Amino acid sequence: MNSFVSIPYPMQLFLILCVLISLICILPIFLLLCKEKIWGGKLVLSLVGLVLAFLELCVLRCTLLRVSAQGLLAILLNLPWVTHLGIILFLVAISVHVLGSEIEYRKHYFNSRSIREAMDNMPLGLCFGDLRGYPILTNRSMYRMAEELTGETFNNSKDFWLKIKRSKELNGNQKINIYATSEERIYTFAMKNGRIYQITKRNVEVYGKSFVQMIVSDITLQHELYQDTLSTNEELMEQRVEMRDLADRLIQSNHEEEILRYKIRIHNELGQQILATAKALSGEPTLEEYRQLADAWTDLANRFRHLDEEKQAKDRELLEEILSVADMIGCKLQIEQGFPEEVLRLPILRQAIREAIVNAVRHGHADAVEIGYTILPGKIDISIANNGELPTGEFHRKGGLKNLYEGIVGRGGQLSTECKDCFTLRITLPYTQGGEE
Amino acid sequence: MTRILIVDDSRQSQFFLKSIIETDSNLSVVATIASAANAEMYCLGRTVDLILMDICTADNASGLVAAKKIKENYPEIRVIMVTSMPEHSFLGKAREAGCEGFWYKEYGEEDILTVIHQVMEGKKVFPKETPAISVGLAKSTEFTEREYEVVQMLADGLSRQEIADRLDISPRTVRFYIEELKTKTGHEDTMKMVADFVEQKLIINNLI
Known part of the structure; x- marks a missing residue:
């Protein structure tokens, strides 16, 4: 006797729906696992789920269409409806688990496609080629940037490099800088659209084989910052020269001030001496007074002659103190x-x-x-x-x-x-x- | 025993002060130096209780600047500013620097020993005002602060326009001040008037 018949009709439909949904969830995963040859518990579980889903679908079909069954199907049909309910619930649990774990797995899974996708999404152009220039792995950006640079489609990295190397101007883009180290050469172009592209080439070795790696980067921002830095450095150099001039003028000014001090001193002492002499001569000086006057003038002359020595002596005294x-x-x-x-x-x-x-x-x-x-x-x-x-x-x-x-x-x-x-x-x-x- | 440091670039002044101080058995001169710039260094040895500091010292060092530094770093050391110049701003600057006393070498009403003892007792000893020095027909106490500023700048060689710019006044106002000064002093010539101020040491010419 078909025990499912006792279940209300809407419930039967609902159960079919559950089985179908489970089947829809498990089948693609099963096929994907087979395709990628990922053998493991998940594959076995999804296979079990598929078998159970198939069987239950057959049972539910017989129940809904009221047809009789034979063999295994007949045995299944005679099982209590609770058992079938349990199997369907188990099926749903399997599909949820398999789907959930597959989604979780795919989040962190790298395959060649995901690597390719990541490469293509890179903002810089990247190309790995063999020594003859045939590209082995080239991303989308490389094609775009190479075409912007040369005006032609990127087919061969060696030809591309030769164009970059030999031309001062390419497709309206100006070469502005060349830089080389022992490991790589770098060319910089100012593009006609205002961007700055830098092309580098170096040889790399992977698993004992030699490849050529070429990179085209958009360094517009870095170039602007570099130009700003250059400009700032130039300004600083100019300011430094001005500061140096200022320092020289300051030294000169101090020197002139010192000379002026000496002039004032000489003027004062000379003035006093002249006044004293005039006063002495206005009377009737004796011979002795004449001698004293002469000595005073000699003394003054000696002091003036040795002003510098006097200053040096003063400086020495200050240091000694x-x-x-x-x-x-x-x-x-x-x-x-x-x-x-x-x-x-x-x-x-x-x-x-x-x-x-x-x-x-x-x-x-x-x-x-x-x-x-x-x-x-x-x-x-x-x-x-x-x-x-x-x-x-x-x-x-x-x-x-x-x-x-x-x-x-x-x-x-x-x-x-x-x-x-x-x-x-x-x-x-x-x-x-x-x-x- | 009070230990005293004398800071004065004049050997005569050093000798004069030292000889007076040594008449008092409670006082002793531990050192004499010519430059105020070396005074702070001396205080590091913590062997001085009081400093007699001249204002204009050797090596163009200002005694007022040195006094201020010493009072900041060694507040226990007392400082008496000593000068022969009746320059109008010194008194105020000495108070601002935190000095305990001020003594005019030539115009002091009290003798230096009295000033020293009063300072060591914790009193502040300052003259009530700068000495009244004759400048032409006027006394130094008759001039205003602004008039002193104008004369100082004239002595430094500034033009009227430069003085006006510095004091943030008009050149006409500067001219007014100069005329006032000449009227007060009785000098007809501006240069002579400035020279008189410098001669009387009421202002200091930065070049001398």
Whole structure:
């Protein structure tokens, strides 16, 4: 007796629908697995599902059409309807599982098609060819970009490369740069549509075989940034030249100011001497007074003659005071023998030495400071090192050191600090041997 | 015993101050230096209680700038500014720098030892005003702050237009100030008037 008959008719239709849907889900997956030769549990499960679906369809057909069956079908027809319901539910479960796991699998599955698709979607043109130039693997972008460059269809990578190499202009596109390393050559073209293309070629080896790899990239943005950087660098170079000029003018201005000071001094002293002489001569000076006048004039002349020596002596005294005060606070200052005198006399160097000592003692607890020098073409490199503790954390230029930095840069020099074995202040100043610059 | 550092570029002043201080058994001069720029370095040794600081010192170092740095880093060290110049802005600048005292070498009403003792007791000792120095027919106390600024810039060699630009006033106003100064001092010539101010050390010419 057909136990399915007891189920209401709509229910029978619903069950047929479930079986059909399961069949629709499982069959393509089964065929795909067979095609891709993926043997495994999923294939077996889908096969079982297919068989069950087929059998149930036959049973449901006999039930709906009220036809009698024989053999296996008859046995199945006589099974309780609960059993059939169970089989159909099992079938649905199989189809859901197989479909779900297949979808999950396909998300992460790479095959040649997916690789091909990925290649074609790349924004740059890529071609792998043999040594004769026949393309083995070329993506869509390569065809498009090669045609834009040459105006012709891309058929052979060797011919394409020769055109790129030999032409200064191709299809209205201008060659703007050539670059080569031992491994690759790079040509850059400015396209007539405003884009910038870069073509590179290199030999690659895959599983012992040699291939030629060619890439065409759109580097418009990078090129613009590069041009901006070049332009900024040029501006910086110009500013540097201007700064240097400014520094020279500043030095010149300081020099003129110093000359003016001397002129004022000479004017004052000479003026006083003249006034004194005029006053003396207006009376009736004795011989002794004449001699005194003469001595005063001689003295004045000698002072003027030795103004420069007087200044040098003053500068030496100022430096000696620094040495003396350093000694008083327990910090020994040593200057390398042979240090150029004219550089030692510079006020900026005195400022630097003071700054170095103050920082060395206050922050580094140093008790010795050494000043060394190296003469380089057109400049002198001065090092002021101390034996104190090295600064921890980031070092910031502030206060006196900042003022010193500005003073040195204003003279066309450089100031830097080093924290290797000891803390060193490094100053570079323009200098020509025999006289400061 | 109060340990004193003397900062003055004049050997005579150093000698003069030292000899006065050493008459007091509670005071002792630990060192004398010519440049205010070296004063901060000396303080690192923590061997000084009070500094007598000249304003214009060797190596073009300003005593006022040095005093300010010392007061920032070593507030326990007292500073008395010492000067022979009755320059109009020094008093105010010394107060701003945080100094404890100010003493005019030639015009001081009190002697330096009294000033030192009062400062060491914790008092602030400042003259009520800058000394009244004669400039032509006028006294230095009769000039306004703006008039001093104009004279200072004239002494620095600036033109009327440059002065006007710096002070953010019109050249006509600058001319007015100059005329006022000449009227007060009785000088007919601007250059002579400026020279008188410089001569009396009421302003300092940056080039001298």
